Amino acid sequence: METDRLVIAAEPANPLGERAPAPTAPGPGGGGSASELFDSVMRYTPELFQGTREALRESYVPARLPHREHQIRQVAEVLAPALKGDVPSNLLIYGKIGTGKTAVVAQVRSDMLKRTDLKHRVTFVTVNCANVDTPYSLLQTIGNALAARESERIPTGWSLDRVQAAMRSLLDAREGTVLLVLDEIDRLVARSGDGVLYTLSQVNTELAQARLCLVGISNDLKFTNQLDARVRSRLNEEKIVFPPYDAPQLADILKDRAEVVFRVGVLDQGVIQRCAAYAALENGDARRALALLRLAAEMAERDRAKRITPEHVVKAKSRLEQDIILECCRTLPSHCKVLMYAILQLFERRREGLQTGDVYAAYARLAQRLGLPPLHARSISNYLSELENLGLIRATIVSRGRGGRTREIVVDVPVSETIPALQEDPLLAPLGRPRGQSQTVLTNFDNPNRTGPAN
Numbered sequence: 001m002e003t004d005r006l007v008i009a010a011e012p013a014n015p016l017g018e019r020a021p022a023p024t025a026p027g028p029g030g031g032g033s034a035s036e037l038f039d040s041v042m043r044y045t046p047e048l049f050q051g052t053r054e055a056l057r058e059s060y061v062p063a064r065l066p067h068r069e070h071q072i073r074q075v076a077e078v079l080a081p082a083l084k085g086d087v088p089s090n091l092l093i094y095g096k097i098g099t100g101k102t103a104v105v106a107q108v109r110s111d112m113l114k115r116t117d118l119k120h121r122v123t124f125v126t127v128n129c130a131n132v133d134t135p136y137s138l139l140q141t142i143g144n145a146l147a148a149r150e151s152e153r154i155p156t157g158w159s160l161d162r163v164q165a166a167m168r169s170l171l172d173a174r175e176g177t178v179l180l181v182l183d184e185i186d187r188l189v190a191r192s193g194d195g196v197l198y199t200l201s202q203v204n205t206e207l208a209q210a211r212l213c214l215v216g217i218s219n220d221l222k223f224t225n226q227l228d229a230r231v232r233s234r235l236n237e238e239k240i241v242f243p244p245y246d247a248p249q250l251a252d253i254l255k256d257r258a259e260v261v262f263r264v265g266v267l268d269q270g271v272i273q274r275c276a277a278y279a280a281l282e283n284g285d286a287r288r289a290l291a292l293l294r295l296a297a298e299m300a301e302r303d304r305a306k307r308i309t310p311e312h313v314v315k316a317k318s319r320l321e322q323d324i325i326l327e328c329c330r331t332l333p334s335h336c337k338v339l340m341y342a343i344l345q346l347f348e349r350r351r352e353g354l355q356t357g358d359v360y361a362a363y364a365r366l367a368q369r370l371g372l373p374p375l376h377a378r379s380i381s382n383y384l385s386e387l388e389n390l391g392l393i394r395a396t397i398v399s400r401g402r403g404g405r406t407r408e409i410v411v412d413v414p415v416s417e418t419i420p421a422l423q424e425d426p427l428l429a430p431l432g433r434p435r436g437q438s439q440t441v442l443t444n445f446d447n448p449n450r451t452g453p454a455n
């Protein structure tokens, strides 16, 4: 791949002539009217993308999967007996998130289905168990995927036994092998146990014509511990582990996409490498690498920039981290949100480990301001453990000489970005006054003797 072409090419010729007009309105976050901003957006000619930007999205199916050739071959080898009408071994595929498991199986599936000579020998059914995670919905979904006519579909409302029997006869109506891919199979087991997997793993003994082969995909290496020994050994007949991508591999994946999406010359040297390096540190997750590149391009567009630079990647990274933290905060119970907010404010001011007593006092004041009766210190102690488990804070035991040992709390997320973002939560919105004022209020709360602003 001549990726250098992308990186070091001279400035691209702009078909519309000059550089895109500099925005006359301030960028997002500045002052000015919305209508001025819209004017400037309309005048800006995006120069970064060529055609569609689809190829940076999760749903895009790339033409090839660099650095997964070996795994594609391994999966194909396990499933190949189906081509000759034999039943392949059941297969479990493991690997951390974003290591290409779903993409590889989809690629093998599409290569197999391209062989029209195999039309009646192999049927693929793919179910994402993140969405379909009960025995009932799973059996119904499989049955309906196999139904040839509308009248054969399994309606909702039947008993589980009836759904199971109907699914079995729809399965047996197929010739050859049905390859059932259960993506995110660990979610099914976590939600519903392994009963339905037991049913599926021994269904072949009840079929006259068809044969079922199970392909489970999981990023949780431990989920098989929850399986009954018989189910585990049946599912685990073959096992393939996907290693995380390293930075050069991620860079190759990104270069492929960049060639499809960006105009020649718009990527600064080092953009791809930086996205790849960040994602390699995050478990070698290709999804993360692609998200960084997409966001970096969006940041550049927002700046009305002509090129995407490594600085845009840095901004994209901090934005992504913020999104992840926020998603995490968003799911917290109300009092836990208030507690997190109190910790952030206190930590921002003191910049040192916080005593749990101070944290509790700050939480109680904020809760009262919001009209919430504060919870007892014991409940707050449980919430502190929860925040620690989520990686949002860290509690350390500090020895204080004769004063004994005490627990101190530090914040593990970027404070200055998380506070304003949390203020967008409707629950915490009343606290979201301009930063200076908000600090003044807190300072005065903390030290009733002070009446003036904190600084």
Ligand SMILES: Nc1ncnc2c1ncn2[C@@H]1O[C@H](COP(=O)(O)OP(=O)(O)OP(=O)(O)O)[C@@H](O)[C@H]1O
Residues within 6 Å of the ligand: 057, 058, 059, 060, 061, 062, 064, 065, 066, 067, 068, 095, 096, 097, 098, 099, 100, 101, 102, 103, 104, 218, 219, 253, 286, 287, 290
């Ligand atoms: N080798 C590769 N070449 C090109 N794109 C890839 C490659 N590996 C992964 N991707 C892309 O990265 C994203 C994540 O890949 P995929 O969904 O297959 O990961 P996964 O291992 O199934 O992750 P999860 O465990 O979270 O489900 C997808 O958009 C996919 O197209």
Ligand SMILES: [Mg+2]
Residues within 6 Å of the ligand: 101, 102, 103, 183
């Ligand atoms: Mg997947």
